Amino acid sequence: MDFGTLDLNTTWFILIAVLFAGYAVLDGFDLGVGALHLFVKGDNERRTLLNTIGPVWDGNEVWLVTGGGALFAAFPNVYATVFSGFYLALVLLLVSLIFRAVAIEFRSKRESKLWRGVWDTSFSLGSLLSGFLLGVAFGNIAAGIPLDARGEFTGSFWTLLRPYPIMVGLTSIALFTMHGSIYALLKTNGTVHEKLRVWAPRAIWFFVVCYALLTIATFVWASHLVERFMSRPWLFCLAIVNLLAIANVVREIRRRRDWAAFMSSCVAVIMLLAICAIGMYPNLVLSAPNPEHSLTIRNAASSQKTLSVMLTIALIGMPLVIGYTSSIYYIFRGKVKLDRASY
Amino acid sequence: MDAIGLSRVQFALTAAFHYLYPPMSIGLGLLLVFIEAAWLKTGNALYHQMARFWTRVFGLIFAMGVATGIVMEFEFGTNWAAYSRFVGDVFGSALAAEGIFAFFLESGFLAVLLFGWDKVSRTFHFVSTCMVCLGAHFSAIWIVVANSWMQTPAGFHIVGEGASARAEITDFWAMVFNPSSIDRLFHTLCGAWQAGAFLVISVSAWYLLKRKHMDFARAAIRIALPVALVGSLLQLFSGHISAQGVAKNQPVKLAAFEGLYDTTSNAPLRMFGWVDEKSESVIGPAIPSLLSVLAHNDPSKPVTGLREAAPDPKDRPPVNMTFQFFHLMVAVGFGLIFISVLGLYHMRRGSLADNRWLLWLLVISVLGPHIANQAGWFAAEVGRQPWIVQGLLRTSDAVSPVLKADAVIASIFLFTAVYLLLFAVFIYLLNDKIQHGPDESDLVPTGKLARG
Numbered sequence: 001m002d003f004g005t006l007d008l009n010t011t012w013f014i015l016i017a018v019l020f021a022g023y024a025v026l027d028g029f030d031l032g033v034g035a036l037h038l039f040v041k042g043d044n045e046r047r048t049l050l051n052t053i054g055p056v057w058d059g060n061e062v063w064l065v066t067g068g069g070a071l072f073a074a075f076p077n078v079y080a081t082v083f084s085g086f087y088l089a090l091v092l093l094l095v096s097l098i099f100r101a102v103a104i105e106f107r108s109k110r111e112s113k114l115w116r117g118v119w120d121t122s123f124s125l126g127s128l129l130s131g132f133l134l135g136v137a138f139g140n141i142a143a144g145i146p147l148d149a150r151g152e153f154t155g156s157f158w159t160l161l162r163p164y165p166i167m168v169g170l171t172s173i174a175l176f177t178m179h180g181s182i183y184a185l186l187k188t189n190g191t192v193h194e195k196l197r198v199w200a201p202r203a204i205w206f207f208v209v210c211y212a213l214l215t216i217a218t219f220v221w222a223s224h225l226v227e228r229f230m231s232r233p234w235l236f237c238l239a240i241v242n243l244l245a246i247a248n249v250v251r252e253i254r255r256r257r258d259w260a261a262f263m264s265s266c267v268a269v270i271m272l273l274a275i276c277a278i279g280m281y282p283n284l285v286l287s288a289p290n291p292e293h294s295l296t297i298r299n300a301a302s303s304q305k306t307l308s309v310m311l312t313i314a315l316i317g318m319p320l321v322i323g324y325t326s327s328i329y330y331i332f333r334g335k336v337k338l339d340r341a342s343y
Numbered sequence: 344m345d346a347i348g349l350s351r352v353q354f355a356l357t358a359a360f361h362y363l364y365p366p367m368s369i370g371l372g373l374l375l376v377f378i379e380a381a382w383l384k385t386g387n388a389l390y391h392q393m394a395r396f397w398t399r400v401f402g403l404i405f406a407m408g409v410a411t412g413i414v415m416e417f418e419f420g421t422n423w424a425a426y427s428r429f430v431g432d433v434f435g436s437a438l439a440a441e442g443i444f445a446f447f448l449e450s451g452f453l454a455v456l457l458f459g460w461d462k463v464s465r466t467f468h469f470v471s472t473c474m475v476c477l478g479a480h481f482s483a484i485w486i487v488v489a490n491s492w493m494q495t496p497a498g499f500h501i502v503g504e505g506a507s508a509r510a511e512i513t514d515f516w517a518m519v520f521n522p523s524s525i526d527r528l529f530h531t532l533c534g535a536w537q538a539g540a541f542l543v544i545s546v547s548a549w550y551l552l553k554r555k556h557m558d559f560a561r562a563a564i565r566i567a568l569p570v571a572l573v574g575s576l577l578q579l580f581s582g583h584i585s586a587q588g589v590a591k592n593q594p595v596k597l598a599a600f601e602g603l604y605d606t607t608s609n610a611p612l613r614m615f616g617w618v619d620e621k622s623e624s625v626i627g628p629a630i631p632s633l634l635s636v637l638a639h640n641d642p643s644k645p646v647t648g649l650r651e652a653a654p655d656p657k658d659r660p661p662v663n664m665t666f667q668f669f670h671l672m673v674a675v676g677f678g679l680i681f682i683s684v685l686g687l688y689h690m691r692r693g694s695l696a697d698n699r700w701l702l703w704l705l706v707i708s709v710l711g712p713h714i715a716n717q718a719g720w721f722a723a724e725v726g727r728q729p730w731i732v733q734g735l736l737r738t739s740d741a742v743s744p745v746l747k748a749d750a751v752i753a754s755i756f757l758f759t760a761v762y763l764l765l766f767a768v769f770i771y772l773l774n775d776k777i778q779h780g781p782d783e784s785d786l787v788p789t790g791k792l793a794r795g
Contacts, residue, residue, distance in 0.1 A: 054454075054458060055454035055455075055457070055458045055459075056454060058409060058450040058453060058454070059447065059450040059451045059453075059454065061409070061413070061450075062442060062446040062447050062450050064413075065412075065413060065416060065442050065446055066439065066442030066443060066446065066447070068416050068417065068420075069416065069435065069438040069439040069441065069442040070435075070439045070442070072416075072419065072420065072427065072431055072434075072435040072438055072439070073431065073432075073434075073435025073436050073438060073439045074435070074439075076427055076428050076430075076431020076432065076435060076509075077428055077431075079419075079420045079427055079431065080420055080424035080425070080427040080428045080431070080743070081424070082420070083417060083419075083420025083421045083424065083427075084420060084421055084422070084424035084743035084744075084745055084746055085745060086421075087421050087743075087745075087746060087750050087754070088750055088753065088754070090417055090420075090421055091421070091753075091754040091757060091758075093417075094413060094414050094417055095757060095758075095761055097410070097413055098410040098411070098413075098414070098761060098765070099761075101406060101409055101410040102406060102407070102410050102765060102768070104406070105402065105403060105406035105407075106768060106772065109772050109775070110775075150506075150507075152424075152744055152745050153745055154745070157750075302431060302432040302435065302511075303432050303502075303511040303512065305511065305512050305513070305515075306432045306433075306435065306436055306511070306512050309436050309512065309515045310435075310436050310439055313436065313439060313440050313443060313444075314439075314443065317440070317443030317444055317447075318443070320443075320444075320447075320448075321443060321447045324447070324448065324451045324452070324474075325447070325451055327451075328451045328452075328454050328455065331454075331455060331459060331462055331463060332454065332458070332459075332462070339461060340782075341457060341458050341460050341461075342458065
């Protein structure tokens with residue numbers, strides 16, 4: 001397909017942001033449910049909680065796989081620099097994702113208490129660590145990492161564990177836990193629902209505190225992210241929408257309008273990523289201390305030919321994906337009822 | 344070992360472990376389509392019971408495939424950053440297409456397959472099973488296309504020089520239909536169908552041996568054995584086509600398959616043997632002229648040897664290793680044809696259940712496709728060395744420049760420990776499901792299914 005004068009690099013910057021936002025909204029609540037898992041006691045309750053994400057978590061994780069693939073294809077230099085530079089952190093992320101995935105499958109296969117305890121723990125820690133490490137990686141990319149003239153990472157594993165990225169990691173956990181607790185409220189009833197009534201507001205407040213601290217930290221350690229907002233004040237509208245969404249989550253949960261709370265939570269997740277993306281553009285990986293070595297949508301991109309082939313693929317594929325993803329959510333709508341086929 | 348050698352070890356380890364599962368998903372997916380079709384057509388509850396049982400096994404295998412598959416996608420970047428920069432423009436679109444067209448389809452409908460029994464109609468469940476099967480096959484397409492491009496690159500040009508050189512796509516369809524992709528896709532899929540069919544055969548034969556679930560086992564084996572035979576015969580055919588492609592496009596690899604050093608007409612085919620790479624010779628019983636016939640359909644045509652195709656030994660793969668993997672794959676491939684013919688013969692005569700030695704053979708036959716699949720991939724990938732992208736990029740230039748050997752050692756230990764644990768749990772749970780057997784209650788369809 002010929003896309004004329006369309007700026008393909010910017011288009012792919014947006015599309016990758018969309019894929020990662022899709023991942024955060026969808027697998028975000030899976031990771032959040034995982035984070036809450038150990039707080040819920042009782043085998044039946046835990047099983048119910050696990051089955052709120054049972055039919056959908058796998059499809060949700062595909063957003064990350066596709067996001068990674070799209071990054072590889074559209075901006076191979078970013079993929080190469082970040083993945084090789086963050087080597088050990090990413091290996092840990094993989095191990096966390098592996099344990100999260102297999103624990104869901106394994107957990108209810110045996111009656112033994114020890115067996116279930118082990119996989120419950122691995123499900124929960126895997127989810128927590130996945131959320132944290134994704135946040136840390138993201139925080140590093142946004143705050144800037146040392147790159148050489150060839151765009152290779154010159155830091156070490158410990159470079160990644162600076163205060164700001166760690167705060168982003170904690171905020172990710174908080175965000176996902178809030179999001180997951182509200183999702184789980186929608187999908188459950190009975191005792192586990194009552195427990196979540198208690199946990200959801202706590203998760204929300206945990207997020208609000210983290211978010212406030214992170215905002216301050218951003219002004220201190222990553223002020224370049226807010227520069228564009230300073231020069232184009234209308235962009236603050238997005239920040240206001242974000243704040244209103246978060247405030248609305250608090251309000252709707254108080255009124256027990258879980259659907260409205262969940263929708264607001266989705267908006268909050270999307271807005272947070274949108275604000276980050278706008279703050280980053282046109283950089284994909286910021287180099288600090290040498291900003292001239294940053295990887296941008298121009299110097300890190302594939303050829304125009306590849307970007308346009310991929311856009312064609314995406315334009316054909318995405319409607320299909322949205323079509324069957326929504327039908328799956330429709331088929332599995334309503335509260336979870338455990339049956340023989342459940343996890 | 345340095346970061347290059349270690350990264351190769353890690354990639355081989357994680358890829359080989361991952362590749363235990365996708366072939367079973369693809370093959371079992373196909374069998375589930377047949378099983379559910381039989382149920383739709385006949386209404387016989389036995390097929391419902393069979394679909395339920397094998398769906399549970401499918402779920403377990405699929406979960407392992409997903410968990411180990413995401414490692415593969417990340418590893419291109421973590422360990423092979425220079426490679427990723429070089430091929431990203433060409434290879435990335437295939438990987439992205441795999442995500443969009445295959446994984447979403449597969450994982451979405453898997454939910455219905457596993458959990459939708461009481462929520463959707465029979466027909467819709469059948470359609471979902473078909474979609475999962477289709478998605479699994481799609482995922483094979485894109486990854487084999489990408490790998491084939493590394494064997495026989497096409498539809499690209501090189502931009503830049505030295506370390507910053509990279510391949511850029513010029514013709515998408517030429518990249519997709521590069522000279523080896525169709526042959527190798529067909530070969531890969533046949534191997535996957537065999538893996539699925541022999542899994543079902545093995546478990547069913549076990550039940551027949553133990554005289555448990557006899558009707559269930561007989562009915563399953565009646566579906567799986569023909570698939571196994573067709574798959575194995577097609578595999579022989581596709582293997583032949585693939586080898587002719589290798590002879591044409593990758594003469595060094597073909598020479599390594601056979602340990603052929605001198606360019607020879609009436610080149611013989613070794614049944615088995617040993618290559619001495621120092622003295623550049625090979626020993627072992629051979630069938631005269633057969634290699635020439637297989638490679639060029641003509642006994643008098645010469646087959647290019649290593650001394651001509653790669654005069655510098657540095658440009659050759661480890662010959663004996665390639666030879667052994669290749670011959671192992673071929674030997675097992677013939678064995679599987681033999682086993683499925685024998686099984687079908689006795690099934691037709693009705694003497695299968697009384698033939699204990701044959702049933703034992705069928706039980707262990709499940710290992711066959713896995714050995715052949717693994718050996719085949721090792722032959723294909725080791726045989727391409729020292730190149731990671733044939734003729735364009737050497738494996739030694741492909742590794743991440745910032746990667747330290749000790750980091751790779753740490754990750755190898757971690758992956759090995761995790762994978763050993765997962766494999767133990769997988770085998771334990773699989774055995775548990777097999778010992779438990781099909782659920783008697785599945786003979787009565789419940790929920791929406793009861794209403795047809």
